Amino acid sequence: MPRIKGVRLPDQGAPRQEIGSVTLPDCVGLIGADYPGMKLRAVVAQGDRVSAGQPVLHDHAMPERVVTSPVSGTVEDIVIGARRQVARMVIRRGTGEARRFDPATADDPDGLRRLMLSSGLWAAILRRPFGRVPPPDETPAAIVVTAMATDPGAADPAPLIRAEAGNFNTGIQALSRLGGGAVFVCQAPGAELARIGERVRIAVFSGAHPAGMPGVHVERLCPVSAERPVWQIGYADVLALGQLLRDGALPADRVVSLCGPSAADPRLLRLPIGTDIEALAGGETRGTAYRFLSGPLLSGQEGRFLRRRHVQISLTPREAPAPHGRKGSTLQRAALIPNAAVSRSLGPDFPAVALLRAISVGEVEQAERMGVLGLLEDDMALASYLTGGGEDFGIRLRAVLDRLEAA
Amino acid sequence: MTARGLWSRDMIGWAVVAALLPPAAIVVVEQGVEGVLRMGAVLAVASLWQLLFRRLRGVPWSPTGAVLAVSMAVLAPAGLSPMQLALGASFGIVLADLIFGGWGRNVVGAAPVALAMVFLTWPGGAAPGTETTMLLAVAASGAVLLALGILPLPALLGGVAGVLGAMALIGAPLESALLAGGAGFGLLLLADPVTAPTTPVSRLVYGLLGGTLIALLAGSDGLVGAERATVFAVLLAQVFAPTIDYAALAAKRHARGRRHA
Numbered sequence: 001m002p003r004i005k006g007v008r009l010p011d012q013g014a015p016r017q018e019i020g021s022v023t024l025p026d027c028v029g030l031i032g033a034d035y036p037g038m039k040l041r042a043v044v045a046q047g048d049r050v051s052a053g054q055p056v057l058h059d060h061a062m063p064e065r066v067v068t069s070p071v072s073g074t075v076e077d078i079v080i081g082a083r084r085q086v087a088r089m090v091i092r093r094g095t096g097e098a099r100r101f102d103p104a105t106a107d108d109p110d111g112l113r114r115l116m117l118s119s120g121l122w123a124a125i126l127r128r129p130f131g132r133v134p135p136p137d138e139t140p141a142a143i144v145v146t147a148m149a150t151d152p153g154a155a156d157p158a159p160l161i162r163a164e165a166g167n168f169n170t171g172i173q174a175l176s177r178l179g180g181g182a183v184f185v186c187q188a189p190g191a192e193l194a195r196i197g198e199r200v201r202i203a204v205f206s207g208a209h210p211a212g213m214p215g216v217h218v219e220r221l222c223p224v225s226a227e228r229p230v231w232q233i234g235y236a237d238v239l240a241l242g243q244l245l246r247d248g249a250l251p252a253d254r255v256v257s258l259c260g261p262s263a264a265d266p267r268l269l270r271l272p273i274g275t276d277i278e279a280l281a282g283g284e285t286r287g288t289a290y291r292f293l294s295g296p297l298l299s300g301q302e303g304r305f306l307r308r309r310h311v312q313i314s315l316t317p318r319e320a321p322a323p324h325g326r327k328g329s330t331l332q333r334a335a336l337i338p339n340a341a342v343s344r345s346l347g348p349d350f351p352a353v354a355l356l357r358a359i360s361v362g363e364v365e366q367a368e369r370m371g372v373l374g375l376l377e378d379d380m381a382l383a384s385y386l387t388g389g390g391e392d393f394g395i396r397l398r399a400v401l402d403r404l405e406a407a
Numbered sequence: 408m409t410a411r412g413l414w415s416r417d418m419i420g421w422a423v424v425a426a427l428l429p430p431a432a433i434v435v436v437e438q439g440v441e442g443v444l445r446m447g448a449v450l451a452v453a454s455l456w457q458l459l460f461r462r463l464r465g466v467p468w469s470p471t472g473a474v475l476a477v478s479m480a481v482l483a484p485a486g487l488s489p490m491q492l493a494l495g496a497s498f499g500i501v502l503a504d505l506i507f508g509g510w511g512r513n514v515v516g517a518a519p520v521a522l523a524m525v526f527l528t529w530p531g532g533a534a535p536g537t538e539t540t541m542l543l544a545v546a547a548s549g550a551v552l553l554a555l556g557i558l559p560l561p562a563l564l565g566g567v568a569g570v571l572g573a574m575a576l577i578g579a580p581l582e583s584a585l586l587a588g589g590a591g592f593g594l595l596l597l598a599d600p601v602t603a604p605t606t607p608v609s610r611l612v613y614g615l616l617g618g619t620l621i622a623l624l625a626g627s628d629g630l631v632g633a634e635r636a637t638v639f640a641v642l643l644a645q646v647f648a649p650t651i652d653y654a655a656l657a658a659k660r661h662a663r664g665r666r667h668a
Binding site for chain 2: 331335340
């Protein structure tokens with residue numbers, strides 16, 4: 001069991017680990033940026049009625065990769081962004097039956113892939129290197145399931161998974177039938193969350209953040225290279241896959257942690273994918289000057305809607321903007337000063353300081369030698385936070401990854 | 408960016424400045440007005456250069472000026488005028504630090520470079536009063552910086568082990584280490600997190616190398632009055648730091664490749 005010496009972080013506004021009630025906002029939004037590697041085109045038009053589970057977007061290059069509507073309702077808005085790709089689709093909740101799937105077709109690996117593709121669950125997977133939705137025919141070297149969370153304010157996944165143990169186990173066993181390497185269930189110490197099988201393994205990680213980050217798990221369990229892609233998927237989508245295979249329908253919602261210093265009542269909520277957090281936050285905050293983030297405080301993104309892979313909403317006070325002229329925009333980007341916390345920020349297996357320096361100055365070859373292919377933006381959030389936010393290492397990482405991907 | 412942590416560059420800078428207060432206090436107590444003048448002259452001229460480079464090149468603030476002031480007051484030979492120290496400090500901070508883009512981008516420390524220049528230009532005299540009191544002050548500084556996670560522990564441990572081991576090997580009097588305020592301060596400069604390598608193993612090797620060099624260059628007389636040896640040993644070790652790091656990272660890569668297969 002790897003014990004990760006992480007960094008203890010302030011944990012203001014941690015949620016009660018029980019599911020509370022909430023009035024669902026009227027709209028959900030699908031964000032194009034949540035489906036990296038897919039050239040999204042709309043398959044429905046504004047004003048169309050859609051049912052939950054119905055494809056509303058698909059990939060122009062590989063049309064079998066689709067994005068399905070999380071709710072039944074009416075398409076209210078489609079925003080087209082760069083390269084005529086859909087940047088955002090807003091769906092207003094209405095009434096209507098959810099789409100049914102036939103789980104019997106998933107008995108063989110090909111059928112399983114088809115079911116995951118047509119239900120939109122395929123788009124929940126990210127592949128490393130580069131963090132893209134994998135092509136439909138790819139065989140991964142391993143699948144890493146994140147069934148733990150060390151981010152401040154996150155919901156504890158273990159009780160949520162135990163409450164739906166059957167779904168989780170079905171989902172895990174299904175992933176192990178996709179072919180390729182082992183399925184690693186990464187969890188905190190405690191009873192095993194899934195049945196161990198020939199291709200299902202439990203990996204226990206303990207310690208403080210970043211011990212629960214998929215980047216740490218992947219590098220420890222099955223280091224990534226260009227020829228050996230590794231898939232990652234969150235526990236919420238494994239539960240959804242299990243429910244799809246057992247009941248023939250996608251779950252209407254997932255458990256999301258509402259947390260942060262500005263949350264009036266930090267707790268867990270059942271929310272659909274793409275929940276309108278702007279509308280939700282209106283009645284949930286303390287104070288007037290707040291920001292709402294989809295995702296954890298460190299790596300979350302500001303925006304109106306809950307993102308596809310996020311199971312956390314962070315409400316945080318809005319800082320007063322720096323007085324004019326004080327920030328010194330003419331100053332160079334300040335260099336990284338190594339310290340103990342920063343050297344632990346990427347987990348035990350990456351040479352954090354050397355790697356951060358390399359990506360900070362765009363040393364692509366050096367960064368590649370240090371294993372940069374195994375990293376994604378979210379993994380860098382802790383380093384950016386610890387160094388005082390002067391430099392966003394996530395952006396620097398993506399610049400390096402883009403150059404490696406283009407090469 | 409959504410949140411800001413504690414260990415920003417400015418925070419570390421101020422922590423370094425605060426940790427330098429005990430040695431600075433000893434300098435004031437032991438050297439009196441002259442000590443204040445030495446530190447003041449160096450700090451003033453270093454700040455001037457920092458201001459200039461901030462204006463012209465946008466190099467952000469750093470504690471290098473304060474580090475230089477205390478280092479030169481502790482390690483530079485007695486009898487040098489504040490003017491001479493200021494000249495050495497200018498050389499060190501500009502050539503070792505500011506033209507590389509400031510603290511964090513430098514390859515070798517400004518203080519060892521400035522002191523090496525002083526020692527080469529005006530050879531002679533021992534540093535004024537570097538004794539057990541100074542060693543205690545240096546130990547306090549080191550303890551604070553270690554506790555804050557700013558100084559890398561392996562480099563410091565390696566340094567101490569290297570010094571004592573090499574002294575025992577060449578038969579230098581080990582008890583001289585108890586009077587070695589200057590060499591102790593040199594170990595802090597050696598363990599500078601910016602110029603030290605980045606992995607635990609390479610930091611240990613680097614510390615051992617630096618410590619061994621201090622003892623070897625100081626020779627069989629021991630560490631009393633070995634400021635000159637300390638400065639050149641630290642500088643030499645810092646020059647080798649990237650090579651040591653390169654080797655350690657290559658070994659890590661090799662191990663990753665094996666795990667991979």
